[in-house]
Amino acid sequence: MSAAAAAGASPAPGAAPAYLLPLLREINDLKRVRSAGRPASIADRLFASAWSRLVAGEDVARVAMATTAGALAANRLGDLDPPLLRQAGIGAEEVSVIRQRALAAVAEGLDGGLRAKLSAALDAPAREGRPPVFVQRLAEQPRAGATCPDRPRIVLEPPESHAEHCLMVAVYGVMLAPVYGADAPTVFLASLAHHLHNALLPDSGFTGEMLLGQALEPAFAEATRQALAELGGPLLAAVEDARRILPDAETPEGRAFHAADTLDRVLQIEQYLRGASTSMDFVLGDMALVHEGPVKRFQDAVLAEMGLLP
Template identity: 65%
Template sequence: MADLGRQAPPALMPLLRMLGDLKRIRSAGHMGSIAARLFAAAWAGVAAGVPVADVARRTVADALAATQLGDLDAAALQTAGIPSEEVRRIRAEAVAVAAAPIDAGLQQWLLEARPAPSAGLPPAFVARLAAQPRAGATCPGRGRLVLEPPEDHAEHCAIVAISGVILAPVWGARVETVFLAALAHHLHNALLPDAGFAGEVLLGEWLQPAMARATTLALDDLSPSPRAAVEEACRILPDATTPEGRAFHAADTLDRVLQVEHHLRAAGTSMDFVLQEMELVHAGPVKPFQDAVLVRMGLAA
């Protein structure tokens, strides 16, 4: 099993980090982060009976575009006067740039994604998951390490689902199964606040029955056909013995650790890195003046 873990592709790490940043991008006129909204739109499609493969393709393509454009979505660009054909070109270029390091076949599949039709409202559990913070790092006998602001369960599940699709070719996994299982893997937290590892240990033998009951209550929000599809997809969750289980657990583990890494990187960032590597004050006609001001004020050498 450990040998199979060595198939994980380090070349995808920059992209996985950028996808994680979608939890932290918000804009005026929208509720929640990009990741939370992708989660809601995906569940609206699943609940409406849209084929899961189509939902996955559209969701991942939109996420890839957002790694480059942030919240500059098609509606905003068109309202700003950019012709619709140019908007499509810009967004397709953004997807292509972000998708460069992924599997060639998957890349082509994603580039063929089409705008999704309106699918109505998402299931009720979506709003509850978006309002349910993640626990942070917990360990029995130790205080909780809460990194502010905490991500929510909608954001986590969205990025695991998107990352799972991107990682699926590594293990030859079916993208629709990985995607749907990842979307659903925290349904129990629509009812149960996240107590983390420490709380799970204390629940002991009651942990699994409580999670199962809470998941069932969330699934009651779905009609029979999508509910059955979710239940079938979630069969991969208990272990990493299948290609789909491996892709899911790789995505889930990486997202949990990268969430903490984000905070550590931010806390350890130097002014030199921000000014030199990130070009916070970037090239332009007034840059010499700006640089001189920063030097004079002691913020740059």
């Protein structure tokens, strides 16, 4: 991490925030963290929660900070969220302390002003409404994987959902907003809503989009219109306004969004490749799969006898 990053200073607008890459990688795994009795991944559920709060009339800035703070805390706590911790007999104040500790453990390199907002929003009271229908459809709609015209599709399992992608871009966007001098709530809302067309249209990737030709833009526009019709009043206006940043990277908000979108797309593929190339030496050595404890000597002996030690 650079000295400026360690001090909480923001790089110049337009700088590549390489010091954030390890944290971005780690948060990306929220697409793949699940627990008993809960549907889908943490990322899927954060996406639904964000829309639920927006529909209930919560301020976009408040939802953006609370959602991002929740994602960062879950980065270390996984699905040990307030309801489960309280059910396990931990008092509300101690739960808050635990979550603030988890947030602080991963947020050190973020902009100082952003860290303060995230800390304040982490356990703030929330209002919840009924999410639009498109939220569930995006959670059920898989991403296309890697496609390129005139080449066979590369199918990567398990696929991420469009809800997971949109949530991750929204969280990345909030984290990157200070880097580009962008308005974080605008980037967050645009990111949550940038794949509304896929609530109707399955994702055929770059290949399918090229084959649609002149029909592409009208089809996407109509599918988006149908999703937006589920919203009303101030939220509809706010979503339409935020989505104006999507077409280009000429504004600070556009740059923050496109940086977040690109990074999530590439890091999603990277995790497939990383998993496929992980060695037993790394898992047993660096990751201490069989870690220190009272029976480690026996465990190592078992592995040695079976020929499984590096």
